Amino acid sequence: MTVRVRFCPSPTGSPHVGFARAALYNWVFARHHGGTFVFRIEDTDKARSTEESYQGMLGAMRWLGLDWDEGPEVGGPYGPYRQSEREDLYREVLAKLAGSSYTYDCFCTTEEVDARRKAAGSKVQGYDGFCRDLDAEQRAAFEAEGRAPIVRFRMPDGSVTWQDLVRGEVSFETEFVPDFALCRANGDPLYTLVNPVDDALMRITHVLRGEDLLSSTPRQIPLHRALVELGVSEAVPEFGHLPLIMGEGNKKLSKRDPQAHLFMYRDQGFLPEGLLNYLALLGWAIAADRDVFTLEEMVEAFDIADVNPNPARFDLKKASAINGDHLRMLSVEEVTHRVLPFLKQAGVVGDPVGDADAQLLEQAMPLVAERIGKLTEAVDLLAFLFVDEADFSVDEADAAKLLDEQGREVVRAALDAVEGLPTWSTAAIQEALQASLVEERGLKPRVAFGPVRVAVTGRRISPPLFESMELLGRDRTLSRLRAAVA
RNA sequence: GCCCCGUUCGUCUAGUGGCCCAGGACGCUGGCCUCUCACGCCGGAAGCACGGGUUCGAAUCCCGUACGGGGUACCA
Numbered sequence: 001m002t003v004r005v006r007f008c009p010s011p012t013g014s015p016h017v018g019f020a021r022a023a024l025y026n027w028v029f030a031r032h033h034g035g036t037f038v039f040r041i042e043d044t045d046k047a048r049s050t051e052e053s054y055q056g057m058l059g060a061m062r063w064l065g066l067d068w069d070e071g072p073e074v075g076g077p078y079g080p081y082r083q084s085e086r087e088d089l090y091r092e093v094l095a096k097l098a099g100s101s102y103t104y105d106c107f108c109t110t111e112e113v114d115a116r117r118k119a120a121g122s123k124v125q126g127y128d129g130f131c132r133d134l135d136a137e138q139r140a141a142f143e144a145e146g147r148a149p150i151v152r153f154r155m156p157d158g159s160v161t162w163q164d165l166v167r168g169e170v171s172f173e174t175e176f177v178p179d180f181a182l183c184r185a186n187g188d189p190l191y192t193l194v195n196p197v198d199d200a201l202m203r204i205t206h207v208l209r210g211e212d213l214l215s216s217t218p219r220q221i222p223l224h225r226a227l228v229e230l231g232v233s234e235a236v237p238e239f240g241h242l243p244l245i246m247g248e249g250n251k252k253l254s255k256r257d258p259q260a261h262l263f264m265y266r267d268q269g270f271l272p273e274g275l276l277n278y279l280a281l282l283g284w285a286i287a288a289d290r291d292v293f294t295l296e297e298m299v300e301a302f303d304i305a306d307v308n309p310n311p312a313r314f315d316l317k318k319a320s321a322i323n324g325d326h327l328r329m330l331s332v333e334e335v336t337h338r339v340l341p342f343l344k345q346a347g348v349v350g351d352p353v354g355d356a357d358a359q360l361l362e363q364a365m366p367l368v369a370e371r372i373g374k375l376t377e378a379v380d381l382l383a384f385l386f387v388d389e390a391d392f393s394v395d396e397a398d399a400a401k402l403l404d405e406q407g408r409e410v411v412r413a414a415l416d417a418v419e420g421l422p423t424w425s426t427a428a429i430q431e432a433l434q435a436s437l438v439e440e441r442g443l444k445p446r447v448a449f450g451p452v453r454v455a456v457t458g459r460r461i462s463p464p465l466f467e468s469m470e471l472l473g474r475d476r477t478l479s480r481l482r483a484a485v486a
Numbered sequence: 487g488c489c490c491c492g493u494u495c496g497u498c499u500a501g502u503g504g505c506c507c508a509g510g511a512c513g514c515u516g517g518c519c520u521c522u523c524a525c526g527c528c529g530g531a532a533g534c535a536c537g538g539g540u541u542c543g544a545a546u547c548c549c550g551u552a553c554g555g556g557g558u559a560c561c562a
Binding site: 192291 | 487488489490491492493497498499500501509510511512513520521522523524525554555556557558559560561562
């Protein structure tokens with residue numbers, strides 16, 4: 001049997017980290033088994049779905065590098081893949097169900113149901129089955145009142161049990177699972193119908209989703225069985241419920257939580273492979289003593305049975321650390337390529353990049369590639385090399401600390417030592433400063449080079465000083481040293 | 487309230503009855519390296535929720551309790 005899995009977000013709001021994790025696990029599962037990864041858009045809720053959000057979902061998948069075999073823009077044999085374009089299909093299936101004994105028409109309002117539940121002192125919430133066995137006369141009476149019925153699924157007696165791919169055996173007594181609505185009174189199909197119907201129609205074999213949907217499974221399995229019985233599909237899929245990702249306060253990470261937003265990580269300079277690696281760790285481990293790996297390695301090693309069922313807290317610090325490890329796995333050329341958009345956006349280099357800047361960048365990147373944990377950090381480290389001399393400024397707080405009277409004295413000495421250098425090279429600069437400041441004046445290296453660093457780069461934290469001075473060039477370096485002591 | 491799921495260092499995890507007086511990672515912390523910051527290296531503190539069983543033997547199996555989470559719509 002060929003594995004077919006799907007990832008089916010609702011385009012409401014911006015994609016969040018739970019989105020990325022669910023997409024990742026489904027994608028990896030499909031790739032591991034050589035199966036098909038279906039991307040479907042669940043936009044049946046017309047009031048909440050937006051085109052902007054839809055575009056965001058596609059953009060998020062592309063940024064993450066999770067490609068889909070069937071879905072929007074690539075098509076496939078079971079399309080269309082946006083539920084808003086599948087309404088005819090749902091109405092067709094709904095008609096089949098309505099013509100069977102698996103469903104019944106229900107005329108009750110929510111208020112009536114609540115009132116009856118309350119009066120009966122029932123512990124169970126939701127529908128009470130009032131309309132299950134209406135006769136023709138009762139139907140006629142409701143219709144005479146002008147009521148439009150909805151279609152409800154008739155839950156079977158007994159229990160629903162399945163082998164959850166992540167949790168093992170899970171079982172619900174159906175007395176606690178009320179008959180549920182499949183459509184609105186106006187005929188609009190609901191998620192309860194549409195999600196399992198699409199899984200059935202698209203021949204999905206494994207449903208991997210968040211634990212928040214665990215309690216909808218005892219409704220979906222009987223519905224799937226009915227669909228098989230009615231010839232709509234061939235088999236009931238297997239289910240696996242992934243642990244939820246928790247945020248602050250140990251609540252499910254919600255769209256309201258700023259840490260939840262995927263694009264925040266992209267904009268902060270996370271690598272998609274770094275974020276994905278971290279997300280994979282929330283519920284899965286590749287080995288006992290290892291937690292940095294590539295997507296390919298994950299595809300190779302992934303087994304849904306190894307996924308941990310308990311919820312995990314999102315830890316930004318560890319996510320950053322893993323991201324840093326991935327950054328250091330990249331070649332300098334690759335880091336340069338990834339950093340470039342951030343440099344352009346910050347206006348550090350032009351767009352397109354000029355020849356001189358490109359050359360300078362190529363020389364400077366080896367100095368910064370290893371010392372950043374996020375792509376945006378390169379911008380701060382590199383800006384001093386590219387800025388127009390007129391716009392160069394020294395960080396005030398850093399200047400206050402290091403360019404005091406004593407610091408300026410050091411800078412004067414540095415200026416003397418370096419001004420007449422016959423060759424302007426890292427080695428020559430280092431030798432001259434070392435001799436003058438450390439050996440001659442007996443200064444500790446950090447005391448000697450700190451003020452010079454601030455004067456030349458504008459900050460206490462910078463790429464290595466002597467290399468920086470060489471790259472900056474003699475003229476600009478000297479003018480900055482003079483400016484610092486003026 | 488009711489139903490379901492879960493519970494190993496602060497956090498993420500390894501562990502599927504003896505290899506565990508519990509291993510790794512992030513974080514924290516002492517030190518080394520060092521022109522700053524990172525990186526790298528060496529060391530430290532820190533955990534099997536609790537109570538009963540089962541067993542020669544339990545972090546691992548069973549029951550209960552506590553705690554946490556999810557669900558409970560004509561949302562998805």
